[in-house]
Amino acid sequence: MSLIAITDVRKSFGQTEVLKGIDLDIEPGEVIAIIGKSGSGKSTLLRCINGLETINGGSIAVAGVHVSGEDRQLRELRLKVGMIFQQFNLFPHLSAGRNVMLAQTVVKKTPKEEARRIAEEMLDRVGLGNRFDALPEELSGGQQQRVAIARALAMKPAALLCDEITSALDPELVAEVLQVVRKLAEEGMTLITVTHEMNFAREVCSRVVFMHLGKVHEIGPPEAVFGAPKTPELRQFLGMQ
Amino acid sequence: MTDFTLWDIVRNLLFALRWTVLLSLVSFVGGGVIGLLVLFARIAKRRFARLPAKLYIELFQGTPLLMQLFLVFFGLGLFGISVPAWLAAGVALVLWTAAFLGEIWRGCVEAIAKGQWEASASLGMSRLEQMRHVILPQALRIAVPPTVGFSVQVVKGTALTSIIGFIELTKAGTIITNATFQPFTVYGLVALFYFALCWPLSLTSRLLERKLHVSHRHH
Numbered sequence: 001m002s003l004i005a006i007t008d009v010r011k012s013f014g015q016t017e018v019l020k021g022i023d024l025d026i027e028p029g030e031v032i033a034i035i036g037k038s039g040s041g042k043s044t045l046l047r048c049i050n051g052l053e054t055i056n057g058g059s060i061a062v063a064g065v066h067v068s069g070e071d072r073q074l075r076e077l078r079l080k081v082g083m084i085f086q087q088f089n090l091f092p093h094l095s096a097g098r099n100v101m102l103a104q105t106v107v108k109k110t111p112k113e114e115a116r117r118i119a120e121e122m123l124d125r126v127g128l129g130n131r132f133d134a135l136p137e138e139l140s141g142g143q144q145q146r147v148a149i150a151r152a153l154a155m156k157p158a159a160l161l162c163d164e165i166t167s168a169l170d171p172e173l174v175a176e177v178l179q180v181v182r183k184l185a186e187e188g189m190t191l192i193t194v195t196h197e198m199n200f201a202r203e204v205c206s207r208v209v210f211m212h213l214g215k216v217h218e219i220g221p222p223e224a225v226f227g228a229p230k231t232p233e234l235r236q237f238l239g240m241q
Numbered sequence: 242m243t244d245f246t247l248w249d250i251v252r253n254l255l256f257a258l259r260w261t262v263l264l265s266l267v268s269f270v271g272g273g274v275i276g277l278l279v280l281f282a283r284i285a286k287r288r289f290a291r292l293p294a295k296l297y298i299e300l301f302q303g304t305p306l307l308m309q310l311f312l313v314f315f316g317l318g319l320f321g322i323s324v325p326a327w328l329a330a331g332v333a334l335v336l337w338t339a340a341f342l343g344e345i346w347r348g349c350v351e352a353i354a355k356g357q358w359e360a361s362a363s364l365g366m367s368r369l370e371q372m373r374h375v376i377l378p379q380a381l382r383i384a385v386p387p388t389v390g391f392s393v394q395v396v397k398g399t400a401l402t403s404i405i406g407f408i409e410l411t412k413a414g415t416i417i418t419n420a421t422f423q424p425f426t427v428y429g430l431v432a433l434f435y436f437a438l439c440w441p442l443s444l445t446s447r448l449l450e451r452k453l454h455v456s457h458r459h460h
């Protein structure tokens with residue numbers, strides 16, 4: 001059974017249909033890159049998968065749990081999929097370590113000592129083991145994004161959604177974040193990342209999804225999508241005529 | 242007439258000042274508690290909770306405090322409930338304060354970036370948990386200066402209760418004036434007492450605001 005099963009998903013904002021029937025099945029351990037022009041619906045699709053937007057049609061199931069608007073189910077779903085945002089969204093009033101501990105203690109009711117141990121372990125994993133007590137404002141963008149990754153990992157999700165997580169970073173800070181994601185991929189984490197880093201997509205991903213006008217326009221392994229694009233839209237997007 | 246010394250006037254005013262301070266405190270604390278409820282209703286997900294809160298705020302912000310005092314004082318009388326002036330004053334001021342604090346705090350909550358809601362939601366937190374651990378701690382920081390600033394309005398608002406006969410600072414001033422025929426001296430002192438209460442509050446509010454701005458710039 002697929003880890004994430006997306007079937008004929010539709011989403012409208014007012015009169016505008018942004019997702020026009022998306023079908024996508026993702027197996028455990030897959031690393032998916034979603035590429036496409038701005039406004040093609042990439043973020044909306046990710047946000048639907050963890051219930052930040054409610055869908056208007058079709059269905060999404062994560063590890064057998066159907067995504068609906070119902071509160072308790074939403075909570076169960078969000079324990080299964082973590083999300084990393086372009087703007088990091090760390091809690092500015094809490095230290096890096098507390099950022100990673102908070103949802104563990106509040107949502108999962110993990111005892112404090114245990115949560116602290118996990119937080120230290122996760123910060124270590126993203127190379128920030130020594131910054132437990134640093135406030136977000138004391139960290140660089142790349143470090144903040146790595147804390148955000150640690151924060152999501154601490155919930156032990158089955159999959160991570162990454163929405164252009166390096167787009168807000170200064171160029172010299174991109175590599176350290178991609179390095180962390182690459183390591184997660186190698187360790188077998190299921191990843192769905194919206195990205196403009198084509199090299200990253202080519203080297204790390206098992207499949208690449210090209211979205212266009214609210215649809216999956218082309219999908220395949222990176223060699224096929226980048227090496228032999230079938231549609232003119234994808235060729236144009238990749239800058240080859 | 243001349244058997245009233247300046248000290249007699251001051252002494253009597255100081256005596257009444259206690260009631261102004263007490264009424265201010267009750268209004269502020271009571272208004273704060275109800276204001277928090279108003280805030281939660283105002284930002285609730287469900288419309289049927291938001292709408293009454295909005296109406297409440299509009300009503301209390303859109304009518305003079307004096308009318309609210311009259312309505313509580315005389316209105317309850319219509320139902321055969323005789324309301325002592327102190328009770329009417331307390332009730333009206335608490336409700337009035339709650340409306341304004343609720344609205345001030347709503348502004349502070351809405352000033353928190355949308356990403357904070359989304360990040361905490363994506364970690365599985367319920368709305369209450371988001372409020373308690375993520376939103377309110379941040380909103381509180383920016384809420385302190387305007388809240389302290391509003392307390393000045395509460396103190397000055399208590400003066401109106403003199404009209405329904407509650408003997409606080411202003412009413413005491415009127416009574417003493419009637420006995421001494423020295424309105425300028427008496428009301429001058431009354432004003433001075435109000436100033437002594439309000440000025441430290443507005444000063445604190447301004448200092449806190451400046452501190453907040455400075456720490457913001459360091460981000």
Ligand SMILES: Nc1ncnc2c1ncn2[C@@H]1O[C@H](COP(=O)(O)OP(=O)(O)O)[C@@H](O)[C@H]1O
Pocket residue numbers: 013018036037038039040041042043044045
């Ligand atoms: N909350 C919203 N309300 C209205 N329109 C939205 C909202 N979010 C996204 N959209 C619209 O949906 C379309 C797809 O947006 P998005 O999924 O963010 O695209 P992408 O991430 O591929 O750039 C855009 O046209 C955008 O303007």
Ligand SMILES: [Mg+2]
Pocket residue numbers: 042043044164
């Ligand atoms: Mg986007």
